[in-house]
Amino acid sequence: MTVLAVTEHRRGELRDVSFEIVTAGRELASELGTELELAVIGGDVDDFADRLNLDGVGTIYTVEEGEEFNHGVYTQAIEQLYAETEPTALLLPNTVNGLDYAPAVAGRLDLPLVTDVIGVEGEDPLEVTREQYGGKVETTYDIDADSYAITIRPAEWPAAEGAGEAAIEAFEADIDEDAIGATVTGFQEVSGGDVDISEADVLVSIGRGIEEEENIPLVEALADALGATLSSSRPIVDNGWLPKNRQVGQSGKVVTPDVYIAIGISGAVQHVAGMKGADTIVAINTDPNAPIYDIADYGIVDDLFDVVPELIEAFGGDVPDV
Amino acid sequence: MKILVTVKEVAEVDDEFGISGLDIDASDLEYNLNEWDDYAVEEAVQLSEERDGVEVVTVTIGPERSEETIRMALAKGADRALRVWDDTLEDAQYLDVSTKADIITTVAEAEEPDLVLTGVQAGDDSNGATGVAVAERLDYEWAAVVNALDLSDDVASVHRELEGGIEELTDVELPAVLTIQTGINEPRYASLRGIRQAQRKPLETSSLEEIGLDESVVETPVERTDMYEPESESDAVIWEGDAEETASELAQFLRDKGVVEG
Numbered sequence: 031m032t033v034l035a036v037t038e039h040r041r042g043e044l045r046d047v048s049f050e051i052v053t054a055g056r057e058l059a060s061e062l063g064t065e066l067e068l069a070v071i072g073g074d075v076d077d078f079a080d081r082l083n084l085d086g087v088g089t090i091y092t093v094e095e096g097e098e099f100n101h102g103v104y105t106q107a108i109e110q111l112y113a114e115t116e117p118t119a120l121l122l123p124n125t126v127n128g129l130d131y132a133p134a135v136a137g138r139l140d141l142p143l144v145t146d147v148i149g150v151e152g153e154d155p156l157e158v159t160r161e162q163y164g165g166k167v168e169t170t171y172d173i174d175a176d177s178y179a180i181t182i183r184p185a186e187w188p189a190a191e192g193a194g195e196a197a198i199e200a201f202e203a204d205i206d207e208d209a210i211g212a213t214v215t216g217f218q219e220v221s222g223g224d225v226d227i228s229e230a231d232v233l234v235s236i237g238r239g240i241e242e243e244e245n246i247p248l249v250e251a252l253a254d255a256l257g258a259t260l261s262s263s264r265p266i267v268d269n270g271w272l273p274k275n276r277q278v279g280q281s282g283k284v285v286t287p288d289v290y291i292a293i294g295i296s297g298a299v300q301h302v303a304g305m306k307g308a309d310t311i312v313a314i315n316t317d318p319n320a321p322i323y324d325i326a327d328y329g330i331v332d333d334l335f336d337v338v339p340e341l342i343e344a345f346g347g348d349v350p351d352v
Numbered sequence: 353m354k355i356l357v358t359v360k361e362v363a364e365v366d367d368e369f370g371i372s373g374l375d376i377d378a379s380d381l382e383y384n385l386n387e388w389d390d391y392a393v394e395e396a397v398q399l400s401e402e403r404d405g406v407e408v409v410t411v412t413i414g415p416e417r418s419e420e421t422i423r424m425a426l427a428k429g430a431d432r433a434l435r436v437w438d439d440t441l442e443d444a445q446y447l448d449v450s451t452k453a454d455i456i457t458t459v460a461e462a463e464e465p466d467l468v469l470t471g472v473q474a475g476d477d478s479n480g481a482t483g484v485a486v487a488e489r490l491d492y493e494w495a496a497v498v499n500a501l502d503l504s505d506d507v508a509s510v511h512r513e514l515e516g517g518i519e520e521l522t523d524v525e526l527p528a529v530l531t532i533q534t535g536i537n538e539p540r541y542a543s544l545r546g547i548r549q550a551q552r553k554p555l556e557t558s559s560l561e562e563i564g565l566d567e568s569v570v571e572t573p574v575e576r577t578d579m580y581e582p583e584s585e586s587d588a589v590i591w592e593g594d595a596e597e598t599a600s601e602l603a604q605f606l607r608d609k610g611v612v613e614g
């Protein structure tokens with residue numbers, strides 16, 4: 031009858047989402063009139079459990095099993111913990127690793143799964159909110175089931191604070207190593223390259239709205255005229271138009287410039303994860319409904335191919351022929 | 353070796369759109385090959401070009417309209433295509449992860465591929481869950497969010513793209529399902545010759561019954577109850593006027609802020 035939330039860590043550190051899932055879990059537990067329990071699997075579980083001993087957490091189950099994430103271990107451990115604790119709601123992080131085990135866990139336990147949830151409400155049935163069509167609309171779903179699994183979007187709930195009085199219990203999972211056919215052999219960091227965009231005061235950042243590689247000189251000229259650094263959303267890097275070290279976002283760099291000028295960028299959640307900490311955000315986008323306007327401070331709803339040349343001229347730059 | 357690739361036709365929404373009932377007006381939607389699947393198709397086709405005896409089969413859950421998208425995958429080099437659709441699927445309110453995973457699993461059980469490639473997510477629903485759900489049902493190994501792949505006879509050595517510019521190196525035993533991330537390769541454009549050849553490649557359509565499932569596969573305890581435009585959280589100041597005017601507003605702002613020279 032509880033809410034069981036699974037936390038996440040990497041290379042010895044708890045990830046932010048572990049504290050956010052406590053907040054989401056507390057909210058859900060109070061909607062359901064029940065208690066929040068946490069699972070910590072792998073790594074320095076005792077230290078992690080101490081740090082997650084936060085206000086509103088009932089019990090923390092620690093599963094001492096390996097240093098790093100392995101989806102086989104997680105799947106088996108959660109399956110067994112689930113059988114023992116019989117929670118109503120299984121709450122998992124919608125992270126890259128979360129997506130590597132949540133669907134498998136839900137499949138094994140025959141639970142309905144809703145991913146990337148941004149809101150929970152009500153008791154029976156539970157109503158969850160998520161985004162669709164790149165954030166242009168929100169949808170709500172009723173989950174009419176005795177128990178279910180949901181993954182929560184990172185950075186959607188604030189990190190939980192306040193010391194708690196949780197019971198910390200070691201849980202002995204019986205892991206069948208033979209059933210695990212995926213082995214993590216190491217980690218690799220994406221190399222630095224020529225510039226560090228996270229050091230820049232002003233970023234001119236471009237997205238798919240630039241349309242073609244041939245148009246890149248236009249924004250380069252703007253960055254030059256402003257004395258700014260050029261960065262981009264992911265598709266520009268995927269296409270090989272700019273190197274990987276220019277990418278802003280979840281799988282790129284986190285930047286906090288004084289001014290971030292987003293040009294032809296829609297503002298997908300994975301992009302916003304990398305730039306929402308900018309002091310001032312300016313968006314240039316033809317679509318007034320683009321999610322980027324939700325976090326922008328200033329906006330120009332117009333065609334970048336009209337606005338950017340004017341802007342270059344306003345700073346005395348030469349507009350390239352594109 | 354056989355590679356099964358999931359190919360989804362995704363809906364993209366026009367700048368101006370309306371919502372009727374629980375979905376966006378059909379007239380405000382445009383359909384395209386899912387961006388992530390484009391990379392999955394390319395990866396499969398490259399593997400088939402690098403070695404002998406690799407067959408690339410695509411599977412799609414989608415209406416007749418999606419055949420255009422499927423032909424595109426065939427034109428890029430897939431060998432044949434399977435499409436599952438019927439009135440039950442057409443009439444369903446929406447297809448959730450478990451319905452899609454059950455259908456793809458059933459197709460995969462008949463095809464017995466060594467490798468299944470899916471996109472990390474579909475651009476419209478963004479569930480990000482179907483690939484791993486299929487792996488679990490098939491009892492295959494898997495890896496989610498793969499941005500590099502090196503295949504040997506019985507192991508796929510992959511990079512999983514984690515957050516913050518870190519990649520996890522993982523060895524995955526075959527058979528396996530890999531969910532493919534954008535940027536793993538450079539998807540080709542279909543050549544004219546490819547497009548012509550695609551017309552002659554087999555594209556087989558089956559109903560749920562024909563693949564051995566019944567209507568109950570669309571039943572889900574998860575019911576969509578509403579769709580709406582989110583209340584704008586925006587308190588952005590929108591500069592009005594033509595491009596010259598708005599550009600000079602922005603220029604003035606940047607000068608006032610003291611962040612630019614000139």
Ligand SMILES: Cc1cc2nc3c(=O)[nH]c(=O)nc-3n(C[C@H](O)[C@H](O)[C@H](O)COP(=O)(O)OP(=O)(O)OC[C@H]3O[C@@H](n4cnc5c(N)ncnc54)[C@H](O)[C@@H]3O)c2cc1C
Nearest residue numbers: 237238239263264279280281282294295296301316317334
């Ligand atoms: C696991 C995972 C990790 C990811 N990591 C990242 C990441 O680190 N960084 C990242 O950016 N993305 C990331 N993504 C991808 C992300 O989901 C989006 O697909 C991506 O951010 C979209 O980039 P975009 O805004 O440039 O393109 P789109 O979403 O296509 O937006 C283009 C925008 O340009 C506007 N536009 C078009 N033409 C013009 C014009 N002439 N003038 C003005 N505006 C115009 C359009 O209105 C639109 O809003 C990740 C996705 C996944 C699944």
